[in-house]
Amino acid sequence: xxxxxxxxxxxxxxxxxxxxxxxxxxxxxxxxxxxxxxxxxxxxxxxxxxxxxxxxxxxxxxxxxxxxxxxxxxxxxxxxxxxxxxxxxxxxxxxxxxxxxxxxxxxxxxxxxxxxxxxxxxxxxxxxxxxxxxxxxxxxxxxxxxxxxx
Numbered sequence: 066x067x068x069x070x071x072x073x074x075x076x077x078x079x080x081x082x083x084x085x086x087x088x089x090x091x092x093x094x095x096x097x098x099x100x101x102x103x104x105x106x107x108x109x110x111x112x113x114x115x116x117x118x119x120x121x122x123x124x125x126x127x128x129x130x131x132x133x134x135x136x137x138x139x140x141x142x143x144x145x146x147x148x149x150x151x152x153x154x155x156x157x158x159x160x161x162x163x164x165x166x167x168x169x170x171x172x173x174x175x176x177x178x179x180x181x182x183x184x185x186x187x188x189x190x191x192x193x194x195x196x197x198x199x200x201x202x203x204x205x206x207x208x209x210x211x212x213x214x215x
Contacts (some may be wrong), residue, residue: 066114068147070154073109073121075102080118081111088137090199101125101134108162110154112138112147122151124159124167131159133169136178148181156185160211167211170204172197182207 073081078098085092101107106127112120120138124131133155138147159167170193171178187207196204 066145068112068114068119068145068150070110070112070150073102073111075099077111077118078102081109081121084118084121084137084139085135087139089135091197093135108155108158110151110158112151114142120147120151122155124155126159126162126164129163129165131155131164131167133167136169148178152181152185156209165211166208168206168208170196170206173203173205179205179207182209185209 078095081098082092082095085098098109101109101123104125106125108124108126110122110124111118119142120136122136123134125134126132136148136151136155138151156167168190169182169187171182173192187209189205190208191206193204193206195201
């Protein structure tokens with residue numbers, strides 16, 4: 066199956082909310098997702114398959130910095146390269162818009178996500194103690210710095 070990556074529209078917000086609820090113990094509310102769909106500093110991308118949205122990534126950019134808020138793929142569509150496509154698109158977009166780096170937090174137990182981020186060259190830059198709830202867990206801060214001289 067082919068997947069397309071494109072900017073999230075407000076019409077897709079309910080699908081993204083469904084992905085949130087299925088993937089996270091503390092999902093974002095529909096109003097929060099809709100806010101980012103219309104915010105000029107938010108760059109949310111949706112991965113679409115034949116039956117609608119199967120994943121998404123959210124990036125907020127400010128002052129030349131990019132922050133990944135969430136990346137999620139429905140469980141039945143994982144291990145198909147969708148998260149890699151989403152992440153590649155988000156990195157390319159942030160770099161193309163002149164950001165100096167892109168950063169995120171990840172649960173310390175999420176070995177699959179950590180492996181993905183490290184494969185793109187993200188480096189561990191710190192720990193946020195007790196950052197996550199349900200269950201309480203530390204977050205590892207990962208950052209990919211762009212070569213601004215390219």
